[in-house]
Amino acid sequence: MMYINVIFICVGFVLGILSLLMGVLSVDMMISDYFIFFEWELGGINYMEFEFVFWLDWISCLFSSLVMMISFMILLYSIWYMSGDFNIYRFFFLVFMFVVSMLMVILSPNLISIILGWDGLGLVSYCLIIYYMNWSSYVSGIITIMFNRLGDIGILMGIGYMVSFGDWNTSVFWNHFFNDEFFCMLLLMLAGLTKSAQIPFCSWLPIAMAAPTPVSSLVHSSTLVTAGVYLMIRYFEAFNLGVLGVLIYLGGLTMIVSGFVAIWEYDLSKIIALSTLSQLGLMYLVVSLGLIDLAFFHLVIHAFFSAMLFMCSGILIHSMGGLQDIRYMSGLFKNVPEVLLLILVSSFSLSGIPFFMGFYSKDLIIEICMMGDLNYLVLIMLISSVVLTLLYTVRIYIYIIFDFMNFKSLFVYSKDFSVFLVFSSWLMMILVLFFGGYFFEIIFPFMNYVILSDFLSL
Incomplete structure (x- = not known):
């Protein structure tokens, strides 16, 4: 077990250093307005050439930095959470393959490279969901892989469609490829909706919580599910106004439905998964309105506080011997006050409380939407989702802090926290507390002036 801990630490710190380097490169690219393009020719068939392509711009570099930073903290967190597990080597290999697959999706504009990463995400996600090898995980895994295969069909059909253009690289024929091609729009929309669990493909995300908590923190909250949003941001030019109008209402409906279901749910992991689903719907709504930078900003912000929420839930579930029902979690302030502090910080950020991390994106989204020429139904869906999130x-809070209506006599808290857990959790809390404004200054170097009445501002 000592050797695997050393491997976790070494790989984690390598990812952390690479994350810092990619973050600095992203800021430099944004300031100097340039990008880096790598291309390696692997071979060809007739007139079709196969290239391995990397496209580094400020968006891909910042998203890669985000993935590697969260992976670094999750690997340190896993040293504590997965200690004593007999299949720890398999867990480490799957997490590493997930990070590699995610980076391939982020950094490549070539659909051949994207399908390798995209299919790798689906396969690794399935293997992680069935990690515990029980009946519940098997059912969750097969439902997840079936939904994700629908999105894979969209990518594969897109590759077949691109044969007629003589190149796999979308950047070569960007404008021509997306010129009134309704079929291509449907393929991309199918791929994005399935991966980000939007209606009508939203049922797989809550049941994917059968995976270990570190997997939920990394895969099903901050990186995998945002791959669909990232795809929509990258290929935004592919969609006409009609398709974007449909996506607005699909995102809004996802926000409302997931919010209502979360109000009646008692499983802590599923509540956080439903909150992730609601935030993904918000991202889709913002992308469909053409606010691409704002959607990407919320994607980055959400990744941090959502991963922190899952880490906190994992600490509680592990301390309670595997129980996930919030009705058993009363008296948290007396037993594990440090975990309560972490939950409060991440939940305040989720709710958009000033001046936590989530406030910088949510407040700007609401105010810009109120200033825009939107119909009242979209505004009602947006404001209702914010209210449901708060509820x-x-x-x-009520269930984990107060003692009434809880089954407090049926459990005993176990506090066996390690230095790796403390370091990763508190580092994440520092990011959530203090780095929201920093990311705001990076993505929006010129201040967005919002002019609203005092009533609307309140």
């Missing part, structure tokens, strides 16, 4: 967050 199920307050509901969690």
Whole structure:
């Protein structure tokens, strides 16, 4: 077990250093306005050439930095959470393959490279969901892989469609490829909706919580599910106004439905998964409105506080011997006050409380939408989702802090926290507390002036 801990630490710190380097490169690219393009020719068939392509711009570098930073903290967190597990080597290999697959999706504009990463995400996600090898995980895994295969069909058909253009690289024929091609729009929309679990493909995300908690923190909250949003941001020019109008209402409906379900849910992991689903719907709504930079900003912000929420839930579930029902979690302030502090910080950020991390993106989204020429239905969906988020967050507070209506006599807290858990959790809390404004200054170097009445601002 000592050797695997050393491997976790070494790989984690390598990812952390690479994350810092990619973050600095992203800021430099944004300031100097340039990008880096790598291309390696692997061979060809007739007139079709196969190239391995990397495209580094500020968006891909910042998203890669985000993935590697969260992976670094999750690997340190896993040293504590997965200690004593007999299949720890398999877990480490799957997490490493997930990071590699995610980076291939982020950094490549070539659909051949993207399908390798995209299919790798689906396969590794399935293997991680069935990690515990029980009946519940098997059912969750097969449902997840079936939904994700629908999105893979969209990518594969897109590759077949691109044969007629003589190149796999979308950057070569960007404008021509996306010129009134309704078929291509449907393929990309199918791939994005399935991977990000939007209606009508939203049922797989809550049941994917059968995976270990570090997997949920890394895969099903901050990186995998945002791959669909990232695809929509990258290929935004592919969609006409009609398709974007449909995506607005699909995102809004996902926000409302997931918020209502979270209010009546008692499983802590599923509540956080439903909150992730609601935030993904918000990202889709913002992308469909053409606010690409704002959607990407919320994607980055959400990744941090969502991963932190899953880490906190994992600490509670592990301390309670595997129980996930919030009705058993009363008296948290008396037993594990440090975990309560972590949950409060991440939940405040989720709710958009000033001046936590989530406030910088949510407040700007709401105010810009109020200034825009939107119909009242979209505004009602947006404001309702924010209210629902606040309601199920307050509901969690009530169950884990106060003693009434809880089954407090049926459990005993176990506090066996390690230095790796403390370091990763508190580092994540520092990021959530203080780095929201920093990311705001990076993505929006010129201040967005919002002019609203005092009533609307309140």
